[in-house]
Amino acid sequence: MPSAGELVTRLLAWVGELINASSLRVGLGPTVATLVVLLTLLSLVARPSSRWVTRDAGKLTGLGRSMALAAEAGATATLSVGTAGVARAASAAERMQSLVVLPLVEHVARTAARAGVPLHITTNDPVVAGMAEALVTDAHAATGTSERRQRSDVEFLGEGRVPAAGLSLGADARRVAGFALGGLGDESLLLAHGMAAGATGARVGSGDVAQAPSILLEGTGTLVGADLYAAPAEVRSTGHARPAVVATNRLIGAVIVILVLAAAWAVAGGSPADLLSVR
Amino acid sequence: MRRSIPAALVVGVGLLLLLDFLVVNPTLGAISGAIVELVVILFAAAAVLGAILLAVRHAGALALPGGDRIGSALVLVGMAIVLVPGLMATDGAAAPSVRWVVGALVVPIGASLLALVAVFLIPAARRGMRLRPRDTAVILVAACVVVVLLLPLGGDVGAALGDGATWVLDVPLRAVFAGLLIGVSLAAAVAATRFLFGLAGTDD
Numbered sequence: 001m002p003s004a005g006e007l008v009t010r011l012l013a014w015v016g017e018l019i020n021a022s023s024l025r026v027g028l029g030p031t032v033a034t035l036v037v038l039l040t041l042l043s044l045v046a047r048p049s050s051r052w053v054t055r056d057a058g059k060l061t062g063l064g065r066s067m068a069l070a071a072e073a074g075a076t077a078t079l080s081v082g083t084a085g086v087a088r089a090a091s092a093a094e095r096m097q098s099l100v101v102l103p104l105v106e107h108v109a110r111t112a113a114r115a116g117v118p119l120h121i122t123t124n125d126p127v128v129a130g131m132a133e134a135l136v137t138d139a140h141a142a143t144g145t146s147e148r149r150q151r152s153d154v155e156f157l158g159e160g161r162v163p164a165a166g167l168s169l170g171a172d173a174r175r176v177a178g179f180a181l182g183g184l185g186d187e188s189l190l191l192a193h194g195m196a197a198g199a200t201g202a203r204v205g206s207g208d209v210a211q212a213p214s215i216l217l218e219g220t221g222t223l224v225g226a227d228l229y230a231a232p233a234e235v236r237s238t239g240h241a242r243p244a245v246v247a248t249n250r251l252i253g254a255v256i257v258i259l260v261l262a263a264a265w266a267v268a269g270g271s272p273a274d275l276l277s278v279r
Numbered sequence: 280m281r282r283s284i285p286a287a288l289v290v291g292v293g294l295l296l297l298l299d300f301l302v303v304n305p306t307l308g309a310i311s312g313a314i315v316e317l318v319v320i321l322f323a324a325a326a327v328l329g330a331i332l333l334a335v336r337h338a339g340a341l342a343l344p345g346g347d348r349i350g351s352a353l354v355l356v357g358m359a360i361v362l363v364p365g366l367m368a369t370d371g372a373a374a375p376s377v378r379w380v381v382g383a384l385v386v387p388i389g390a391s392l393l394a395l396v397a398v399f400l401i402p403a404a405r406r407g408m409r410l411r412p413r414d415t416a417v418i419l420v421a422a423c424v425v426v427v428l429l430l431p432l433g434g435d436v437g438a439a440l441g442d443g444a445t446w447v448l449d450v451p452l453r454a455v456f457a458g459l460l461i462g463v464s465l466a467a468a469v470a471a472t473r474f475l476f477g478l479a480g481t482d483d
Binding site: 018021022023024025026031034035037038040041042045086087093096097099100125126127129130155156158160162165166169186187189190192193196207209212213214216217218220224225226228229230240243244247248251252255 | 297300301302303304305306307322323325326328329330332333336354385388389392393395396399400402403404406407410411414415418422456459460461462463464465466467468469470471472473474476478
C-alpha cells in the first residue's frame with residue numbers, strides 16, 4: 001500500500017510533467033496582457049469601492065415612458081436581438097455582443113411586463129431565441145404578471161441577416177417602442193429603420209464600429225461601440241455589472257498611457273515595435 | 280447549492296479554456312477540444328430544433344384564421360424547396376438544385392434587399408436631422424466631403440482629390456476606428472472574462 005508521501009510525490013511529479021510538456025501559445029507579451037485583463041477585473045470584483053455616477057445610456061431611462069405610451073395606445077414593443085447570434089457563423093466579437101445585450105433584453109422585458117405591453121422579440125439564432133424566451137418568462141415571474149406571459153413572444157426568423165432586416169421593414173406598424181440591440185452587419189440601417197417605423201422612440205445599439213453611422217442616423221437612443229457593453233451596468237439595480245465598466249475604463253486609460261509613452265519613445269528615436277517581440 | 284454547482288462548472292470550464300488559450304499542452308488541448316466539440320454538437324442540435332420549431336410554428340399559423348397564412352405558406356414552401364432536394368441528393372447541400380436555389384433566388388433577393396440601403400439612407404438622414412440636427416449635420420458634411428474626394432476626375436484636380444481621399448482614410452478615419460476598436464476590444468475582453476468566471480449574475 002503506497003504511503004501518503006508517495007501519493008504527494010507522484011502528484012507533484014505528474015504536475016511537473018504537465019508543466020514540462022507545456023509552452024506558451026501566444027508568447028509572453030500577449031499572455032501577460034490577457035492576464036492583466038483578468039487581474040484588473042478580479043481586483044475590482046474583490047474591492048468594488050469606486051463611486052458610480054449613473055448616466056442615461058441609450059436613453060434607456062425613458063423606457064418606462066415609452067412602455068406607458070404603448071400601454072395607453074394598446075400597441076406593442078418589438079425588440080431585435082441583433083443579427084449575429086451565438087450559434088451562427090459569426091465572429092467571436094459579434095457573438096459576445098449577443099450575450100452582452102441579454103441584461104438589456106431582461107430590462108426591456110421587465111419594463112414591458114410591468115406596463116402590460118406585449119413584447120415581440122425577434123432573432124435569427126435558435127440559441128438566442130431560447131435565452132430570450134427564458135428572460136421573458138423570468139421577467140413576468142419577477143413582476144408578478146405571469147398571466148400576461150402569453151401576450152409576449154419570441155420569434156426565430158430563420159437563418160441569415162437579410163430576413164431579419166426585411167421582416168422588420170414589413171412588420172406590423174402598431175408598435176410604439178422598437179429596439180435593435182446586439183451584433184449588426186450591413187443590414188443595420190434597414191433593421192433600425194424597420195424598428196423605428198411607427199415607434200416614438202427607437203433604441204439602437206451595436207458594438208460593430210462600422211455600423212455607427214446607421215445607428216446614429218436611425219436611433220432615438222443610441223449605444224455605439226463600447227457603450228453597448230457598459231449599458232447593462234447603468235440599467236441594473238444591482239452593482240455586479242459595474243466592475244466590468246470600471247475595469248474597461250482603467251484598461252482604456254492604461255492603453256492611452258502606453259500609446260502616449262510609445263509615441264514619445266518613437267519621437268525620441270526608439271522603436272516601440274521592439275517591445276512586442278519579447279519572447 | 281442549486282446555484283453553486285452551475286457556477287462552479289462555469290468557473291471550471293472557463294479556467295480550463297482560458298488556460299488552453301494561453302498554454303500549449305497535449306492533455307489540456309484534448310480536454311478543451313472535447314468540451315468545444317460538445318458545445319458544437321449542442322449548438323447544431325439547437326439549430327435543428329430551431330428549424331423544426333420554425334416549421335411547426337408556421338404550420339400552426341396556417342390553421343389559424345387570423346394568421347398570416349400566405350407568409351407562413353411561403354416560409355414552408357421555401358424550406359421544402361431547399362430541404363427536399365438536399366435530402367434526396369447524395370451530395371446534400373452541394374446538390375445542383377440546392378445550389379441553384381441559393382444562387383438564383385436567395386443571393387439575388389438578399390442583394391436586392393441590401394441595395395435598399397442606398398434608398399433608405401435618405402429617410403434616415405432626414406430622421407437624423409429631426410432627432411439630432413448638429414450630429415447628423417456633421418455626419419452628412421463628412422459624407423459629402425468623402426463623396427467629393429472620391430469623384431472619378433482626371434488631371435491635377437483628380438490627383439489632388441485622390442491624395443486627399445487617401446489622407447482622410449489613413450489619418451482621421453483610421454484614428455477614429457482604431458480608438459473605437461480599442462474600446463470595444465477591451466470591453467469585449469472584460470465581458471468575456473466575466474462570462475468565463477460566472478460573474479454575470481441576474482438582478483434577482
